[in-house]
Amino acid sequence: MFISGFGYILGETFKGLYRNRWMCITSTGVVAVTLLMLGLFMLVNLNVSHITETVKEQVEIVVYIDEDADQATLNQLRDKLGSHDQVSEVDYVSSDEHMSRLQRQLGGMLEGYDTNLENPLLASYEIRTVVPEAVVSLAEEFEEYPGVSAVFYGQGYVEDLFALTNVVQVIGLGLMAGLSITAVFLISHTIKLTVMMRKREITIMKYVGATNWFIRWPFILEGLLMGFVGSIVPIAILYYVYEAVIEWAVMSEFVFVSLLPLEMVIIELAIYLVPLGTALGILGSTFSMGRFLRV
Amino acid sequence: MVEAKNLCMKYDKGKHNAIENISFSIGRAEFVFFVGSSGAGKSTILRLIIREVKPNDGSLKVFGRDVARLPRHRLPYLRRNIGMVFQDFRLMEERSVYDNVAFAMVVIGSSRKEIRRRVPHVLSLVGLKDKAKSKIMDLSGGEQQRVGLARAIANRPAMIIADEPTGNLDQGTALDIMNLLRSINLRGTTVLVATHNREIVERFKKRVLYLDNGKLVGDEQKGIYTNVH
Secondary structure, eight states: OHHHHHHHHHHHHHHHHHHTHHHHHHHHHHHHHHHHHHHHHHHHHHHHHHHHHHHHHTOOEEEEEOTTOOHHHHHHHHHHHHHOTTEEEEEEEOHHHHHHHHHHHHTTTTTTOOTTSOOOOOOEEEEEESSGGGHHHHHHHHHTSTTEEEEESOTTHHHHHHHHHHHHHHHHHHHHHHHHHHHHHHHHHHHHHHHHTTHHHHHHHHHTTOOHHHHHHHHHHHHHHHHHHHHHHHHHHHHHHHHHHHHHHHHTTOTTOOOOOHHHHHHHHHHHHHHHHHHHHHHHHHHHHHHHHTO | OEEEEEEEEEETTTTEEEEEEEEEEEOTTOEEEEEOSTTSSHHHHHHHHTTSSOOSEEEEEETTEEGGGOOGGGHHHHHTTEEEEETTOOOOTTSBHHHHHHHHHHHTTOOHHHHHHHHHHHHHHTTOGGGTTSBGGGSOHHHHHHHHHHHHHHTOOSEEEEESTTTTSOHHHHHHHHHHHHHHHHTTOEEEEEEOOHHHHHHHOOEEEEEETTEEEEEETTOOGGGTO
């Protein structure tokens, strides 16, 4: 009986989808369009936070070494910086290296500069921090270390950058939450409408003595299929759209914009959208049926 | 089969009495008409029997079980023993005659073989053997009600409940349907019919329970509609 019951349920699911094909296509379409909008926004949001993270990672602290410090103090300073748990990377830049960097930057304007003269530039340590946001407090800490002449981290600019990226991320998350809620409402209401159209069928099933689960299963499976297809379609569309965007970015030599890799982004989208669409399909069907089952 | 004792049912949160202190008993293979004007309580009694609604007071036993105490998950099994026929037929219009009848059997888990054997048989009983493949929407009102009857008897229920089964039909067709119900009754099935079709009640001369304003005002064997109205 179970096998024939299961066969019936599967058969009814597909028959139900076929009989109500226009309503099902409409519902699936609504799911797809809503999730496409949500997915598109997620795509932009993921890349915006990726770009801001990349920019943030470029923030570093430059600790200039006091030229009068003795060797013991310098060794101590190097060890202290190197073993600090908030520091991920320490590079020593000698005063000669600073000079050659300056010469490169100025494009030969210093050519003819007498190398025998004393180099006025200070040697430094360039420090990357584990958490970019920690630069301000760390810079203040490093200033107190013996053997440090000055600390530079782009004072003023860095604070603005962090404030801006925070705002961008908060707005992004807010909009995404709003869109998700809209998606939940739109999808569950559309599915509800599909079930309401079949109120008569459900009532008849009740009168001829069908158990609630016997009635529910085909609807749940239909909801699941509509939600699943409705979430796969936007992912496929976004795959091709994003692929085109990446190609365009490469062709236009936007080297400063580093986009997230295609596969990674699509997998990330699928992880959110497929369960969301499928769950909404199932829940939409189950809840809208509830009242008809209470006959 | 059905035993009601001091049965009371109120609508609108107790403001309106649908039926009031009704007692009656219906035995196996009886044919009973419930008659009375609209709102007299005929349909309410039928709805109580299939436990679509619960009584507020009194007891109602169907097949020896108190339906008010029946747990919700047992309801489908109660209804499998009762064939329902409605004034508006309640068929799945986009499906075929065969599918509508087979559906009632699929729901209770009958085998395919059993369904293939039984459906043509019940369709021939109601005179629709040749219309098995027709869609419900292509049938006349009378034919649709025959499908409703075929569906009601498909699972060999012990009782048929018909709520105004002829309400949407002309007199000739109505008589056909009632004759079918009578032949079903003659095979041993209890038949309860709610109606206000005077001519039919008078012609069939079966037991009549008269309802007026929620009260049972008469219970007569071979009753005549005009006894009350």
